Amino acid sequence: MSMNRSVKLKPNAADLLIVAAVLLLAALALFRFFPGGARDGAQSAVVSIDGKIVERLPLFQRAQRSYTANGYTLRVSVEDGGVRVAQSDCPTQDCVHTGVISRRGQSIVCLPARLTVTIEGAPDGYDLVVGQGVAE
Amino acid sequence: MIRRIIPLLMACVLLTGCAQTDTDSSASKTVFAMDTIMTLTVYDGARADALRAAETELTRLDALLDRAAAGSAVYSLNANGTVRSEELSALLSTAAEIARESDGAFDPTIAPVLALWGFGSGNVYRVPGQEELAAALDTVGMERVTISGAEITLPEHAQIDLGGIAKGYAGERVRAIFAAHGVTSATIDLGGDVCLLGNKPDGSPWRVAIRDPADRERYLGVLAARDCFIVTSGVYERFFMDNGVCYHHIIDPATGCPAASGLVSVSVVCADGAWADALSTAVSVLGIQDALALRERLRQSVPFEFIALTSDGRVCYTDGVAGTFTPDGESGYVYEPLC
CATH class of the missing domain: 1.20.5 (Single alpha-helices involved in coiled-coils or other helix-helix interfaces)
Incomplete structure (x- = not known):
């Protein structure tokens, strides 16, 4: 039994x-x-043109943006916690081919447009960062 | 089989429950104002209207307070020695009060001295000579600015720069606009300084990381906070090297030279934006001991806390944040609560 x-x-x-x-x-x-291991919406995609920051897009929020820089137009798309260059009329298309980035320190570079997208952010579990006012 | 499927379904429900986020209920806007990028994020209330009104207000304040913009009230004041503006007069009265309380450690009339060092707009960095420095210092003194109703008058050769208080004041204005639009949960990122409105949408306090000035990928720690401003001043923000000596932009109005308080970075936590902004400069100039005395003097009127990184690698923080500030164990600094 x-x-x-x-x-x-x-x-x-x-x-x-x-x-x-x-x-x-x-x-x-x-x-x-939680793509890229981020635990909440603290990270953002920093878009720079000619080395100057033009916009910070929080990664936790869907967004579509178009940037025209040095004669080229790029469409940047934020979704599912990552960012990518969805479309570009630049000749090399390297930016589009880079695909989605979502981890701190990763970046997309479009040399012809001199536009970069980098992931910047607080460590996991933080909402905001202070003291980032270093001359940029 | 049913008995096996039910736990599976339950597991699925649990998983989706955990993954629920508030991403759909927030709205945010990026605004270029006051030489920085501001990010406003609201989680409830009339979100779109609140953001639109806030942007309009920030643009208006920029046009009022930017000393470099011809036509701004501050520009007129510097150019003509006098101006009529109720709003500027009120803000300068606050600035004068902070200057008084801090024994001049914060003083917006330091502008001519900043310009000598090249920390004004468009100037070239250089170490000024003794004589010209003394002459510029003679024009400094917020107590000599006359504020009578809406009428402001500067003494001869004096110049005003509100760079050390304008952003905090702007945050204060945005916060008021948000509140008027029924917003109870929002963050205002003023380009490295923040204003927190209410709690996070889930009811818990915001978690604010304080960046380690020595390494952008590292943090001094994290502060849990609500309904306050957290403003950071750091000598690393603007500086230049000359003959191997580092000259930074936080000028001590007492000497006319970069403050030698031994503080690298100061984050002030205060309910009032203009005070938080100005106090971050004042604490940077004063150093730990005098800053603690200032905090004691203001205990009843404008209570504030601070977290400061010293040049010898200590992170000192006041007792009011001892329970909410979590040091980062990997930073390599020594943490020291202040009593």
Whole structure:
């Protein structure tokens, strides 16, 4: 009798399937909501033209922006916690090919337009940063 | 099988529950004003109207207070020695009060001395000579500015620069506009200084990281705060080297030279924006001991706290933030609560 019960408690294939499904969902959810390992919306994409910052876009918020610089127009898109150059009429297209960036320190550079997008931000779990008023 | 599916569904519900964010309920705007990039983010109330009104107000204040803009009230005051403006008069009265309380450590009439060093707009950095410095220092003294109703009059050769108080005042104005639009949760990033309105949408305090001036990727710590301004002044913001000596932009009005208080960075926490802004300069000039005395004098009228990084690698913070400031263990600094 007791032997039978312990046999029943042994995990079978269906149990493993469920465990695998839950883990997969958890991983997907993490990837979806915390791309790049950020834990909240503290990071922002800093857009600079000719070395001068023109805009800071918070990464937690969808945004579409167009920038015209040195004769080229780039469309920058913020979504799902990352930023990319969605479209550009520059000849090299390196900026578009860089794809999505979402981690602090990563950057997209468009040399023809002399436009850069870098990820700047507070460490995970912070909302705002003070003391960044270094001459830029 | 049902018994196995239910936990799976429950797990899914839990996962989505955790991932719920407030991203859809916030609205933000970037505004170029006062030589910096300001980011306004509101989480409730009449968000779009609040942001529009705030931008209009910031543009108006820029036109009023920018000493370099011909036609601004401050420009007229400097050019003609007198101007009529109720708003400027009120702001200068506050500035005069802070100058008095801080024994002149904060003084907007320091402008001619700043210009000598090249810290004015468009000037070239240089170490001024003794005589010209003495002459410029003679024009300094907020107590000699006459404020009578809306009428402001400067003594001869005196010049005003509100760079050390205007941003905080602007934040104060934006906060009032937000409140009038029913906003109870918002952040105003004034380009490295912040104003916090209420709590975060989830009811918890905002978490504000204080950047380590020695390394942009590092932090002195994080402060949990609500309904206050946090303004940082640092000698690293503007400086130049001459013959191996570093000259920074926080000029001590007592000497006319870069303050030698031993403080690298000062973050002031205060409920009032103009005071927070001006006090961050005053504390930088005064140094820890005199700043503590100033804090004691203002305990009843304008209570404030500060977190300061010293040039010998200590992070000193006042007892009012001892419970809310979390030092960053990896910063390599020594943390020292002040009593």
